[in-house]
Amino acid sequence: MAAPLPARSRFVVVGGGIAGVTCAERLATEFPSxxxxxxxxxxxxxxxxxxKQVSKTLVEFDVEEQPSTMLExxxxNIKVIESGVKQLKSQEHKIFTxxxxxxxxxxxxxxxGAKPKLIFxxxxxxxxxxxxxxxxxxxxHLAKAKRIAVVGNGGIALELVYEIEGCEVIWAIKDKAIGNTFxxxxxxxxxIPKLTAEKLETAIACKRTKYTTEGSEKEEGSVAAADKLGTALGPDWHEGLHLKGTKEFSHKVHIEKLCEIKKIYLQQEFRQLQKTSLSFPKDNSDNQNAHPDEELWPVYMELTNGKIYGCDFIVSATGVVPNVKPFLDGNNFALGEDGGLKVDKHMHSSVADIYAAGDICTASWEPSQVWQQMRLxxxxxxxxxxxxxxxxxxxLGETIDMDFSFELFAHVTKFFNYKVVLLGKYNAQGLDLDHELMLRCTKxxxxxxxxxxxxxxxxxxxIGETDLEETFENLILNQMDLSAYGEDLLNPNVDIEDYFD
Ligand SMILES: Cc1cc2nc3c(=O)[nH]c(=O)nc-3n(C[C@H](O)[C@H](O)[C@H](O)COP(=O)(O)OP(=O)(O)OC[C@H]3O[C@@H](n4cnc5c(N)ncnc54)[C@H](O)[C@@H]3O)c2cc1C
Ligand SMILES: NC(=O)C1=CN([C@@H]2O[C@H](COP(=O)(O)OP(=O)(O)OC[C@H]3O[C@@H](n4cnc5c(N)ncnc54)[C@H](OP(=O)(O)O)[C@@H]3O)[C@@H](O)[C@H]2O)C=CC1
Structure with missing residues (x-):
């Protein structure tokens, strides 16, 4: 039986995702009474x-979905109230559920948190x-599908195109190369070769994530999920799922580069247009003889490059928008360009006594030169x-310094079954053109x-088991002049750690 909302509480946290739970836990420890x-x-x-603190800034942890009673x-001294907040009156310091x-x-x-920024x-x-x-x-829906389209070129798209088996995937990306956000x-x-290879290997050891996935079917035909406010998935979210379509092959991914979806047609509309307009393009997969029997698809997407593909459904893996809506009305929040609540270096929003953390916020302090916000x-x-x-x-009226974890951007994850570590300005984000890249690659x-x-x-x-993360983390943090080492920095025959220990 859920607890009733008390009329007043000194500390209130909204949101049961990682940000909210971590915040509540820390407050509960600091103020045990x-x-x-x-x-x-x-x-x-x-x-x-x-x-587990792996190094100065790299951390590893498992994530568990738990009933709120386990947290209590x-x-x-944590009381969980299971209800959405529908309004905030910041002048009165009041929330309404x-x-x-x-x-x-x-x-x-x-x-x-945030919610998917869906196209169409x-x-x-x-x-x-x-x-x-x-x-x-x-x-x-995948279990019944022969072909789906994935749109977007970030984390979710990368994971999906690799994990999906037994279903043709048309992957439409705006860029020249895959995975532009990483x-x-x-x-x-x-x-790329991993996308065409048969998936013979077993997944590398990964962080365990426990999810409960109760069924959630909706009306016949439609595939879009109801507009609910669940906590975001995270590392290894697909581990407990069976991401398989109706076919027997493992990977079959066709990448359409440098394009976006221009228009979506339902089957009837598409057939009508084909009948009435001679110049209307055909389903592109037919042109490629992929489906010479003119398969009919529930939905068709027209791309900005002029091609049309039919499919069972489209996954929009096109980023997120912060969940700010219930909090804005009548409150003077400053918002970031990405729509998040702007927070200063003390995680304080622009409204008195209101802080924000996680996907909902936009970091608006002057960041360290090797840190950037990513909704992770x-x-x-x-x-x-x-x-x-x-x-x-x-x-308590005390002063506080910026936390060390914001000194360096550090993210460990896994793509295409490779360990991936990203440090600092890993894609030269925001750097002047005078930067240089050094590469070492073994196929x-x-x-x-x-x-x-x-x-x-x-x-x-x-990418891969390079064992270089701690050394590089130190080199980025201490900003040592490495000019003298030149290319030796990446020479596999030189034990670089010895240089700098
Ligand atoms: C498919 C997927 C895979 C991902 N994989 C990774 C990964 O491998 N590595 C990684 O670092 N990150 C990953 N992420 C991103 C990561 O999950 C998020 O950045 C992170 O979980 C955000 O945590 P949060 O607490 O800010 O928000 P959320 O986890 O979204 O939690 C928000 C909470 O607020 C609640 N809420 C929302 N509105 C209201 C309201 N009005 N009133 C009350 N409660 C409300 C929700 O119910 C929820 O409990 C992934 C995300 C997705 C979607
Ligand atoms: N392993 C990990 O660390 C993972 C992390 N995540 C996180 O979860 C969140 C959600 O993931 P995801 O949805 O993949 O978001 P991401 O922000 O990672 O990627 C969104 C992608 O969609 C593209 N895009 C945006 N708008 C359009 C459009 N209209 N048409 C075509 N493409 C578009 C973006 O391009 P552009 O950048 O040019 O705008 C970008 O390539 C992110 O915060 C992500 O970092 C998710 C999965 C795995």
Whole structure:
């Protein structure tokens, strides 16, 4: 039985994802005699388990989806309220929940995450993947599919095109090379053979993630998920799913580069246009003799390069938009260009006594020269933790320095079954043109790229088991002049660690 919302609570956190839960846990530890209220729209919370500090800034942890009672058990002074916040009156320091209750806060931390930024939102054949419900819905539709389209070139698209088996995938990307949010063209080239190879290997050991995926079917035909506010998936979200279509092959990915979707047609509309307009293009797959029997598809996408592909449904893996809507009305929040709540170096929003952390916020402080915000699991945890520290300091009237985790961008993940480590300005983001790249690549084994500027290391991409992450992390952090080492920096016969220890 869910607890009722109290009329007032000194500390209120909104959102049961990694940012909100980490923030609430930290507040609960700092103020053991205070009740910490966690108000969340989802029936489960996300907890970080088996946290391991791998190096100064690189961390590893497992993520578990848990019932909120488990959090309350671990932290008896955390009270979880299972209800969405529908309104905020910041002048009155009050939140209002969907079930008609209200609560006065002293300090509020908004951690309501983000939702998929869907193209052609509302089209019943376009779906996004965010939480366990939408992932389950995707799996169910994939099980009946022969061909799907994936649009977008970031994290989700990269994972999908590799994981999906038994279903043809048309992957439409705006760029020249795959994975633009994580990789440059060189790294993309290194990864591509994995897309055409049969998947014989078993997955490399990965962080365990426990998800419950209860069924969530909707009306017949439509594939789009209901507009619910679940917690975002994260590392290894696809591990528990069966991402298989109706066919027997493993990978069959066709990449359409430098294009976007111009228009989507439902089957009837498409056939009508073909009949009435002689100049109307044909389904491109027929042109390629991929489906000479003129297969009929539920939906067709017309690309900006003029090609048309029919498919069972389209996955829009086109980024996220912060969940700010319920909090804006009547409150004077400054928003970032990406629509997030702007936060300063103390995670404080532009509204008094309101903090924000995780996917909902836009970091608006002057960042370290080798850090940038990306809406990632790791940063949601760091921000939630640091926001709580800032709330404590504010409450006690203490000053606080920026947390060390924001000194260097560091992300460990896995793409195409390779370990991937990204450090600093790994894609030379925002650097002047005078930067240089150094590369080392062994096909099928490792890809190492470092970004250098004025003899200093500014960033690195490490794909495979390179074992270089700690050394490079140190080199980026200490900004040592490495000019004297020249190309030896990446010479595999030189034990680079000995140089710098
Ligand atoms: C498919 C997928 C794969 C991903 N893979 C990775 C990965 O491998 N590595 C990585 O680092 N990151 C990954 N991410 C990104 C990562 O999951 C997010 O950056 C991170 O989970 C954000 O955490 P958060 O706490 O800010 O938001 P969320 O996890 O979205 O949590 C938001 C919480 O707020 C609640 N909420 C929303 N609105 C309201 C409201 N009005 N009132 C009350 N509660 C509300 C929601 O119910 C939810 O509990 C992935 C994301 C997706 C979608
Ligand atoms: N392993 C990991 O670390 C993973 C992390 N994630 C995270 O989860 C979140 C959601 O993932 P995802 O949806 O892939 O978001 P990402 O931000 O990673 O990628 C979005 C992609 O969609 C492209 N795009 C945007 N708008 C359009 C459009 N209208 N038409 C075509 N392409 C478009 C973007 O191009 P452009 O950049 O040019 O705008 C970009 O390539 C992200 O924060 C991501 O970092 C997800 C999966 C795995």
């Amino acid at each position: 205070e009740d910490i209220l966690l108000v969340t729209a989802s029936p489960v919370i996300k907890a970080v388990t088996n946290f 058990k671990r932290y008896p 969907e079930d008609g209750k209200q609560c006065i806060y002293e300090k509020l931390c908004l951690c309501a 939102e509302g089209n019943p054949y376009v779906l996004g993947i965010r939480d366990t419900d939408s992932a389950q819905a995707f799996q169910n 990789f440059d063209a060189g790294a993309a080239e290194f990864l 699991w790791t940063q949601a945890r760091q921000m939630g933790w640091y926001a709580a520290k800032c709330i404590v300091a504010d409450f 099928g084994q490792e890809y190492v790229k470092v970004v250098m500027q004025n003899g200093r290391m500014m960033g690195a991409v490490l």
